[in-house]
Amino acid sequence: MRFGLIYELQLPRPWDAESEHRMVHQALAEVEVADRLGFDYVWANEHHFLEEYSHNSAPEVFLAAAAGRTSQIHVGHAVVLSPPGYNPPAHVAERIAMLDLVSSGRAEWGTGSSASRAELEGFNIDPALKKLMWAEATEQTANMMAMSPYPGFKGQFFSMPTRNVIPKPLQKPHPPIWLACSNKETIHVAARNGVGALAFAFVDPVEAAKWAGEYYAIIKSDECVPIGHTVNANIAMATGFSVHHDEAEAIRRGGEGFQFFGFALGHHYVYGEHTPGVTNVWDRFQRGRDAMPPAVGNGIGTPDQLIDRLRQYQDSGVDQVIFVQQAGRNTHNDIIASLELFAAEVMPAMKADQAARDARKQAELAPYIEAALKRKNWMRPLTPDAIPSIAAYGRSVVATDGTPNAIAGRRGGGINIPSEDPSEKLRATGND
Template sequence: YFSMPTRNVVPKPLQTPHPPPWVACSSRDSLRYAARYGLGALTFAFVDASEAKFWVEEYYEIFEKECEPLTQRVNPNIAMVSGFSCHDNEETAVARGLDGLRFFRFALAHYYHGGSQIPGQTDIWQLYRQTTQEPAEGRAGIGTPDQVREHLEVMEAAGVDQVVFIQQAGANLHEDICESLELFAKRVLPDFKARDAAQVERKDKRLAEAIESAEKQKPALVPLSEIPVVDAYPVLKRKLEEKVEAAEPTEMSDDGEKFLLSIEGGKRTGENA
């Protein structure tokens, strides 16, 4: 993993104390991790709508019983990725959306399971086109407005909080994507939007006790007195020069010295090449 010194981040987020944290989950183990640490679970497993119920139940069971927040904000939510293409003609929806969904799955498998590539040179799209594709395991949100609605209603009934549509993968045309989204917004979305507030309220009431318990276990913030002083580049450079000339320690961190050495080409003032 990577770490960095404490820094002042600007602009400041609208949310307080920070935006809700999410973690990508491709397995049940990572889903359990998200629940245990109070993180939203963004799942990329493309689970069947009926199977989603078991993922949701396990996530919230762990959250309610074991949550020890990793950040300053608890975010009990599950978002599931779904293929998407909406058209009044079912065949058109499939023709426009299924290949892109298959490519997205292929690319995920390539990068995270069995693929090898030369960065900047390997063409994943061409690899996909040269590979015989297995029949798709369900079309998810690809179909007519009624079919897309039916898919989302199953997800909704399972307790999935958000659905993330994948439509911009592969060779999908921008015009087709916009047409699909507009049809969805006109014919499908209003039904879900109308009942969203009531469902969120019911969920908040159900989780109120668990959230309150988790909030009490949030990690302590680093006291301001422990935040290190950050010098401007000229100050760091001067300290390094003084250190070389005096041949004695100065108040500069190892990170600061490494930074200066890197931008000075690895040479210190006063040293021989």
């Protein structure tokens, strides 16, 4: 089993002038420790306008900084908001490829569309069409990373002409694709499209076993038709995180933060009413906390308790557990202490036979993945003689009276080019 950390970059009010700066650099320091301790993934979600819940609007910047501080941990952009209204597909291809180059092939490409009104309406995205937008944009973004040149596309939600989208990622044909999943149906969508499932539904091992079983059944069936150029058969489940030899202390250190994570998620996505720049989510959480169920996180407890619960996840078919540790007002020092204790006493027990498990899984899935790739309707590359050339706009140089100069049409690049007569004033006109 592999282990990841997720950073929404939560920041409950009140804030001061240094709050976001302090939060970001503490998070980067935690990732650096996690890399040294042997954690496998760090994930960072793209969100916009979700005050207190997530201040991580540019994960590619955060993850690039994390990559520069680390050497082995995978840097997962989870998720890139895929509908073109958020991010033009070519921009996504460029930034994922650059993250892969910066991290020397450690990038993971998570995808999704969000379900919050703040984000969808903030970018004028029709909620009824967002899933179709995700599918169109994600498939074409994968084509952009894998094809030289990209042939161009005229679709329902975006179009672009032939271009060679650069840079290309180090991982060929592109980094592994994942889909953010909040329920069993999106788990099925992930499997049908041959991508990893990032499940943020916080289910127990019994329910996880059902989800994982259905996911892998679809991966092995004729329903699986890859949206990308590879199949990433993986399922990850998220849970809270706080580890201490005293269970009560583990709950004290991490329980409130995990409760706030769930409350803030519900506030922005399900039941809340939010006035931008005004609503205090933390205060609302405190007022309603007594009526909330206790924090139940399968990653909150003693090392022995975690080993028992994580083995249940492992036996259920879950490939990765993602820990929610930077949540609410969980402190930086407590997060570091939990990471260190987990690495010392839990991780060795869970990773003892990882290589053998990986080998068995790859051998079992290989024929199904090969069959799935054969079912894909591949975009056809252009033949060399069909690749259109692109004429530069340039700038035409004309005299002040509007008559063409002897050097009209010369590419001035925005610089005035003097004529033989120094008294003649020239101006450059045209499009940037």
